[in-house]
Amino acid sequence: MPVTKGTTIDPERTRAAILQAATPLLYQRGLDGIGVAELCARIGVSKETLYRHFGTKDGLVAAMLEVRSQRVSDWLAAAVAAAGEDPADQLAAIFDALRQWHEEPTFRGCAVVNAAAQHHDQTVRAITARHLDRYLGLLTDIAERAGAAAPAALARQLLILVEGATVVAAHHRTTGTADQAREAALILLATATATPPGS
Amino acid sequence: MPVTKGTTIDPERTRAAILQAATPLLYQRGLDGIGVAELCARIGVSKETLYRHFGTKDGLVAAMLEVRSQRVSDWLAAAVAAAGEDPADQLAAIFDALRQWHEEPTFRGCAVVNAAAQHHDQTVRAITARHLDRYLGLLTDIAERAGAAAPAALARQLLILVEGATVVAAHHRTTGTADQAREAALILLATATATPPGS
DNA sequence: ATGAGATCGAACCGATCGGTACGATCTGCG
DNA sequence: CGCAGATCGTACCGATCGGTTCGATCTCAT
Incomplete structure (x- = not known):
C-alpha cells in the first residue's frame, strides 16, 4: 500500500x-x-x-513469480539448515516443511509450476526452470553429502518426489502425501548410499 | 468437423x-x-x-477433460496389460509409457492437472481428483499383486512418482526423467515387498 | 413433398480485458 | 517558495471475451 x-x-x-x-x-x-x-x-x-x-501485467507476474520462487527456496534451505548435519535428517526436514505447506488452507499447489501450466510464454517457462534448478541444487547438496554413488541421479529422483507430492497434495484429497513422499525419499537415499559398488 | x-x-x-x-x-x-x-x-x-x-465453454472443457483422462488411463492400463504377469514389469511398463509421452514434441504436462492449476472451480477439481483416482487404482492393483506389505501406501508413493515425473518432464529441461522415476519406483516396490514383517 | 432438425455464417449483445491519458494532489529537495 | 515526481481517481481506448439470435441451407425420415 x-x-x-x-x-x-x-x-x-x-x-x-x-x-x-x-x-x-x-x-x-x-x-x-x-x-x-x-x-x-x-x-x-x-x-x-x-x-x-x-x-505490463506479465511484468508483474514475472516479478511476483521470481520473488515467490526465491522465498520458497530460501524457506526450504532454512529448514535444511535447521535440521543438523545428518543428510537423512535434512532430507526429512524438507518433506516436513512440505507437509506444513500443504496443510495450509489456502494451498493450491506451487504458484510457479501452476503459472507455467497456464502461460506457455518463454519468460514464465524460464522462471519455472530456474525454480526447479534451485530445488535441484538443494537436493544435490544433500545427495553429495550423503555420499550417494550417483548424487545427480538421486537428486533428480528426490526432485520428482518433491514436485509429485506437491501436485498430489494440491489435487487429490488424501492425507499424509508429504509423509509418504518423505518415507520414499529416505528409502531412495538409503539405497543410493548403501553398498557402494567398489567396497 | x-x-x-x-x-x-x-x-x-x-x-x-x-x-x-x-x-x-x-x-x-x-x-x-x-x-x-x-x-x-x-x-x-x-x-x-x-x-x-x-x-458453455466450461461444458466443453469438462467434457474434453473427461475424455482425455479416460484415454490416458486406458492407454496406461493397456501398457500394463501388455507387460505380462510380473508386477515389476508392469510397473516398469508404466514409466516406459510415460517416457514415450514425455518425449512427444507437443508435450506440455498432463492436461487434466494443468487444467486444475488454471480453473479452481469445483467441476474441474472433481475431474482431476477422479483422474488421480484412476492412476491410483492402477498402481494399487500392481502393489497388491506384488504382495506389498502396505499396498495402499506404496501405491500413493508410486502416484507421487508418476505425477512428479510428468511435472518435472514438462517444466525442466532434463532428459531421462521418466527413467529415473522408473528406477525409483522399482526400488520402492522391491523395498515394500522384501522382508514381510512376520517372516 | 413436406416438416423436423442440424448446421453455417455473420451480426449482434453487454461485459470485461489490458493499457493509456489527464488533471488533481501530495511530498521531498533545493 | 517552487519544482520534480510519485500517486490517485476516473475516464477512456480498441480489442476481445463468452454467449445469443437469425435467416439460409442442407439431410433425413415420413
Whole structure:
C-alpha cells in the first residue's frame, strides 16, 4: 500500500507492497482469473502506479513469480539448515516443511509450476526452470553429502518426489502425501548410499 | 468437423469431432489462451453448434477433460496389460509409457492437472481428483499383486512418482526423467515387498 | 413433398480485458 | 517558495471475451 497519497518516501517500497499484495490474489484466482482493474482495487493502488512499476501485467507476474520462487527456496534451505548435519535428517526436514505447506488452507499447489501450466510464454517457462534448478541444487547438496554413488541421479529422483507430492497434495484429497513422499525419499537415499559398488 | 453442411448422419458424431479437434488446441494454448470464436474457426464449426452440444465453454472443457483422462488411463492400463504377469514389469511398463509421452514434441504436462492449476472451480477439481483416482487404482492393483506389505501406501508413493515425473518432464529441461522415476519406483516396490514383517 | 432438425455464417449483445491519458494532489529537495 | 515526481481517481481506448439470435441451407425420415 502506498503509504500516503503523494510521493512515498521510497518508490521502491510501493513496488514491494504491490508485489506482496498481488501475490496471494494471483495465486488464489489464477493468473488469468483476476483482471488488472480488480487487482489494483484490492491492492489499493492505481493502475497508473502499477503500470509504471511493472510495465505490463506479465511484468508483474514475472516479478511476483521470481520473488515467490526465491522465498520458497530460501524457506526450504532454512529448514535444511535447521535440521543438523545428518543428510537423512535434512532430507526429512524438507518433506516436513512440505507437509506444513500443504496443510495450509489456502494451498493450491506451487504458484510457479501452476503459472507455467497456464502461460506457455518463454519468460514464465524460464522462471519455472530456474525454480526447479534451485530445488535441484538443494537436493544435490544433500545427495553429495550423503555420499550417494550417483548424487545427480538421486537428486533428480528426490526432485520428482518433491514436485509429485506437491501436485498430489494440491489435487487429490488424501492425507499424509508429504509423509509418504518423505518415507520414499529416505528409502531412495538409503539405497543410493548403501553398498557402494567398489567396497 | 461436421461431415457436410446440413444434418450429419449422426449429431453425436459432430460432438465427438468437436471434442477431438478442440482438445489439442485447448491443451497447447491453455484453457483461457484461446477464445470460443477462434476455437470454432479452427475446428471448422459454428458457435451455435458448439453451444448446442456443450452449453458453455466450461461444458466443453469438462467434457474434453473427461475424455482425455479416460484415454490416458486406458492407454496406461493397456501398457500394463501388455507387460505380462510380473508386477515389476508392469510397473516398469508404466514409466516406459510415460517416457514415450514425455518425449512427444507437443508435450506440455498432463492436461487434466494443468487444467486444475488454471480453473479452481469445483467441476474441474472433481475431474482431476477422479483422474488421480484412476492412476491410483492402477498402481494399487500392481502393489497388491506384488504382495506389498502396505499396498495402499506404496501405491500413493508410486502416484507421487508418476505425477512428479510428468511435472518435472514438462517444466525442466532434463532428459531421462521418466527413467529415473522408473528406477525409483522399482526400488520402492522391491523395498515394500522384501522382508514381510512376520517372516 | 413436406416438416423436423442440424448446421453455417455473420451480426449482434453487454461485459470485461489490458493499457493509456489527464488533471488533481501530495511530498521531498533545493 | 517552487519544482520534480510519485500517486490517485476516473475516464477512456480498441480489442476481445463468452454467449445469443437469425435467416439460409442442407439431410433425413415420413
